[in-house]
Amino acid sequence: xxxxxxxxxxxxxxxxxxxxxxxxxxxxxxxxxxxxxxxxxxxxxxxxxxxxxxxxxxxxxxxxxxxxxxxxxxxxxxxxxxxxxxxxxxxxxxxxxxxxxxxxxxxxxxxxxxxxxxxxxxxxxxxxxxxxxxxxxxxxxxxxxxxxxxxxxxxxxxxxxxxxxxxxxxxxxxxxxxxxxxxxxxxxxxxxxxxxxxxxxxxxxxxxxxxxxxxxxxxxxxxxxxxxxxxxxxxx
Amino acid sequence: xxxxxxxxxxxxxxxxxxxxxxxxxxxxxxxxxxxxxxxxxxxxxxxxxxxxxxxxxxxxxxxxxxxxxxxxxxxxxxxxxxxxxxxxxxxxxxxxxxxxxxxxxxxxxxxxxxxxxxxxxxxxxxxxxxxxxxxxxxxxxxxxxxxxxxxxxxxxxxxxxxxxxxxxxxxxxxxxxxxxxxxxxxxxxxxxxxxxxxxxxxxxxxxxxxxxxxxxxxxxxxxxxxxxxxxxxxxxxxxxxxxxxxxxxxxxxxxxxxxxxxxxxxxxxxxxxxxxxxxxxxxxxxxxxxxxxxxxxxxxxxxxxxxxxxxxxxxxxxxxxxxxxxxxxxxxxxxxxxxxxxxxxxxxxxxxxxxxxxxxxxxxxxxxxxxxxxxxxxxxxxxxxxxxxxxxxxxxxxxxxxxx
Ligand SMILES: Nc1ncnc2c1ncn2[C@@H]1O[C@H](COP(=O)(O)OP(=O)(O)O)[C@@H](O)[C@H]1O
Ligand SMILES: [Mg+2]
Numbered sequence: 001x002x003x004x005x006x007x008x009x010x011x012x013x014x015x016x017x018x019x020x021x022x023x024x025x026x027x028x029x030x031x032x033x034x035x036x037x038x039x040x041x042x043x044x045x046x047x048x049x050x051x052x053x054x055x056x057x058x059x060x061x062x063x064x065x066x067x068x069x070x071x072x073x074x075x076x077x078x079x080x081x082x083x084x085x086x087x088x089x090x091x092x093x094x095x096x097x098x099x100x101x102x103x104x105x106x107x108x109x110x111x112x113x114x115x116x117x118x119x120x121x122x123x124x125x126x127x128x129x130x131x132x133x134x135x136x137x138x139x140x141x142x143x144x145x146x147x148x149x150x151x152x153x154x155x156x157x158x159x160x161x162x163x164x165x166x167x168x169x170x171x172x173x174x175x176x177x178x179x180x181x182x183x184x185x186x187x188x189x190x191x192x193x194x195x196x197x198x199x200x201x202x203x204x205x206x207x208x209x210x211x212x213x214x215x216x217x218x219x220x221x222x223x224x225x226x227x228x229x230x231x232x233x234x235x236x
Numbered sequence: 237x238x239x240x241x242x243x244x245x246x247x248x249x250x251x252x253x254x255x256x257x258x259x260x261x262x263x264x265x266x267x268x269x270x271x272x273x274x275x276x277x278x279x280x281x282x283x284x285x286x287x288x289x290x291x292x293x294x295x296x297x298x299x300x301x302x303x304x305x306x307x308x309x310x311x312x313x314x315x316x317x318x319x320x321x322x323x324x325x326x327x328x329x330x331x332x333x334x335x336x337x338x339x340x341x342x343x344x345x346x347x348x349x350x351x352x353x354x355x356x357x358x359x360x361x362x363x364x365x366x367x368x369x370x371x372x373x374x375x376x377x378x379x380x381x382x383x384x385x386x387x388x389x390x391x392x393x394x395x396x397x398x399x400x401x402x403x404x405x406x407x408x409x410x411x412x413x414x415x416x417x418x419x420x421x422x423x424x425x426x427x428x429x430x431x432x433x434x435x436x437x438x439x440x441x442x443x444x445x446x447x448x449x450x451x452x453x454x455x456x457x458x459x460x461x462x463x464x465x466x467x468x469x470x471x472x473x474x475x476x477x478x479x480x481x482x483x484x485x486x487x488x489x490x491x492x493x494x495x496x497x498x499x500x501x502x503x504x505x506x507x508x509x510x511x512x513x514x515x516x517x518x519x520x521x522x523x524x525x526x527x528x529x530x531x532x533x534x535x536x537x538x539x540x541x542x543x544x545x546x547x548x549x550x551x552x553x554x555x556x557x558x559x560x561x562x563x564x565x566x567x568x569x570x571x572x573x574x575x576x577x578x579x580x581x582x583x584x585x586x587x588x589x590x591x592x593x594x595x596x597x598x599x600x601x602x603x604x605x606x607x608x609x610x611x612x613x614x615x616x617x618x619x620x621x622x623x624x625x626x627x628x629x630x631x632x633x634x635x636x637x638x639x640x
Contacts (some may be wrong), residue, residue: 061553061633082557089555100550100637104252116241117555161554 006073007034008168008201009058014067015224016053027053029224030067035203037168040195042212043205045221051205052173054221058203059092059171060084072168089117093162095172095204099154101146101161108133108142111160118165132164133157136190152183156190163194170194172204176211188214239563246568250575260536261576264616267525268580268609269587274518275605276588280597295334296367297474298498299326299460299481315494316485317456320444325484326460330476332468337363338457340447346392346440348400348411355396357413357440359447365424367461375407375422378443386445390418393437394426413440416450470499526612529576530620537569537624548628549636562629569621570614577613581606 011033018025028050035041035058043051056062057069060076061084069076071091076084088094093114101110111129120128133142136156146154155175162170170191176184192214194200204215212218213232220228250257299322301315323338340359345352358364362377375391382389390413397406406420418440427436448455464473474497487493541548548561585601592599 056634059553082559085552085555085557088553094553096550096637100546100553102547102550113551114554116238117551117557117560119238165555 005036008037008072009033009035009203010068010070011054011057011064012068012070014054014057014064014069016050016057016062016065026224028057028065031224031226033219033226035201037201038195038199039201039203040192040214040216041203042215042218043203043221044207044209044212044218045227047207049221050224051221053224055171055173055203055205058169059094060087089114089165091168093165093167093170093200095155095158095162095170095175097174097177099146099151099158099178101154101157103147104145106143106145107138107149107157107160110146110157111164114161114165128164129160132160135163135194136160150183151179152186155179155183155187159187159190163198163200167200169201169203172202174205174207176206176208181210184208184211239567242560242564242567243571245564246571249568250571256536257572257575260533261529261572261579263525263529263532264573264576264613265529265580265583267522267529268577268613269584270525271518271522272581272584272605272609273588273591275515275602276585276600277591277595277597278514278518279600279602280588280592283600284597295464295466295470296500297462297464297470297477299462299477299495300458300498301495303492303494303496317454317458318460318495319455319457322481322484323457323460325480326462326477329480330473332465332473334463334465335363335366335461337361337367337461337463338444338459339364339461340444340452340456340458342447342451344413344440344451346396346400346411346413348406348409351400353396353399355438355440357442357447357451359442359444359451361444363463364441364461367463370427371425373423373425374405375420377422383443383445386443386449388416388418388442388446388450389421390440390442391422391424392420392441393424393439395435395438396440397423413442414451418442474499522609522612526616529573529613530616533569533573533617534620534624537565537621538627540568541565541624541628544628545631545636545639548631549633549639552631552633553637558629561631562625565625565628566618566621569625570617573617573621574610574614577610580613581609584609 011031013030013032014028015026015030016028018027031050031054033054043055045051053062057064057076060071060079063069063077063084071087074087076087079087102113108126108129111132112125115125115128130139130142133139136159138153138156138160141149141153141157146157149157155178159175172191175191176187179187188211191202191204195202195216202215204211206212215232217229217231219226299318301317303315318338320338323336327333327336337360342357342359343354344357346355361383364370365372365377372391373394377391378389381387390411392406392411400406400411401409406423408420410417410419412418424437424439424441429435444457462473462477464470477497478493481495481497482489482493485494551561551564585606589599
């Protein structure tokens with residue numbers, strides 16, 4: 001399934017060390033990685049193996065300690081904080097385990113938030129947010145606050161917020177970690193649709209094999225290394 | 237992020253925590269309202285004093301023996317008193333005068349029938365009424381012969397009339413001042429209270445010579461009041477009087493005079509000088525209260541930033557720039573502090589309006605002070621909101637998102 005085109009995402013010998021001296025922890029150890037446009041990747045592995053660390057680097061929230069990260073050919077390591085923020089708001093969408101919605105703020109306002117930072121005018125913003133809420137099946141809930149929504153619904157609002165800006169890549173760190181299996185499957189099916197129908201590249205961290213089943217490629221992390229990287233046979 | 241959105245967001249956050257916001261801005265509210273009400277009342281009082289004094293006549297010079305009074309001390313008694321001739325000399329040799337009134341004063345017991353009232357007695361000429369702006373209510377002023385001969389006639393103020401005569405008309409009646417009988421030839425129109433709270437209508441006016449001969453037993457003049465014609469410079473006249481009096485009293489050039497000539501303006505300046513000191517003190521109080529208010533805002537903003545760490549992390553992750561977050565928290569603290577300033581201004585003006593009614597001074601709206609108060613309370617929000625806002629803007633998104 002690899003193509004000749006340049007990969008959208010490329011890590012070259014990326015290491016990340018937390019702490020100093022005796023207390024130093026090597027979260028990532030010379031990781032090489034390529035992900036192309038349109039892939040649906042699961043990152044798996046035991047706790048502390050470096051999944052979140054690599055996802056944060058791929059999401060431009062963090063920078064490699066050493067090695068190079070190219071996003072669409074751009075060396076992210078040499079960008080400033082604000083330049084990385086611009087990259088995030090133009091091309092990346094985030095989904096968190098804990099949803100991270102703003103409390104006491106309606107669903108639609110939560111979804112509009114990234115568009116505000118992109119300086120999109122209010123009316124256009126509202127339309128785009130409504131569209132995104134429709135895509136996750138919450139058009140009837142747009143004026144409810146997170147407190148009035150179930151966990152599954154909250155995560156769908158968070159997904160709407162992640163896709164509203166039409167990102168090229170969705171990054172999800174254990175998006176189903178706080179949900180029961182029925183809600184988890186709903187979420188995974190939704191992500192699969194965005195991947196297949198809209199061609200959004202999705203990279204998600206999970207430790208549940210059932211969820212990883214939805215992905216087209218599975219990576220196994222251990223002690224800051226990728227120990228296996230396999231394409232999944234289309235089971236459907 | 238656009239400024240308007242940021243502003244709306246700040247309003248929402250402030251309204252969400254009503255009690256906390258109210259407590260946060262309390263310091264600024266109290267400080268600003270105190271200053272606004274004080275300044276407003278103070279300028280009302282100054283205006284009243286100034287206008288009352290100029291009603292007495294801003295064109296009036298006081299010529300008195302003794303070196304100039306510093307503050308409300310009064311003249312020294314050791315210098316030679318003036319005589320009627322000094323007043324005549326001023327009248328004859330200086331141009332541009334409206335009236336020259338030599339005055340001497342004493343106090344006495346006014347008695348009519350079984351009523352008696354202790355009052356102040358002024359010995360003067362008809363010029364006294366001109367200089368002090370007294371109008372006749374009934375009767376007439378002194379005749380030349382009464383003034384020359386020192387007859388026992390008098391004019392009385394409204395207070396004396398009320399105390400001694402109740403509803404009777406006093407004109408033509410005879411009353412006693414101490415042991416001497418006086419015929420009342422007229423009454424004076426009411427003037428009311430002076431700024432210093434004394435009753436101006438509590439007076440009896442008799443011919444100067446009568447007072448000198450029959451009551452004081454000397455020929456001294458305590459004060460010469462000089463009213464300058466409109467359009468003539470009082471300072472010029474003041475100089476001329478000084479020269480004339482130095483000559484008459486034989487004071488060598490360069491030697492310090494044993495009398496003084498004072499202008500109403502100087503008296504006003506002495507009084508408003510106190511206001512300047514007061515204003516300086518008030519500004520210091522304002523500064524301190526804004527400082528305290530600002531520290532209150534900084535404190536709450538720091539707490540708020542910590543509480544909202546995850547929110548900040550989320551905003552940063554989904555594309556907020558450092559300056560977006562900085563602006564968000566700055567706008568919030570400036571909104572808080574200017575809201576405090578606004579409430580303080582309204583409370584201060586309201587309080588001042590109420591108090592000025594109660595104590596009877598005019599309500600003087602000072603737009604400059606109001607604008608300054610608003611400006612400074614806003615500035616407090618920027619200055620004291622900056623540190624918390626910077627703290628928020630510089631958070632590491634990953635750690636902020638992980639924050640419990
Ligand atoms: N901010 C940090 N400070 C110190 N150590 C960290 C930090 N983030 C992660 N680590 C360490 O790096 C290693 C990898 O962490 P992480 O990428 O979060 O693992 P995973 O997501 O696979 O559970 C762990 O040992 C973790 O303790
Ligand atoms: Mg993790």
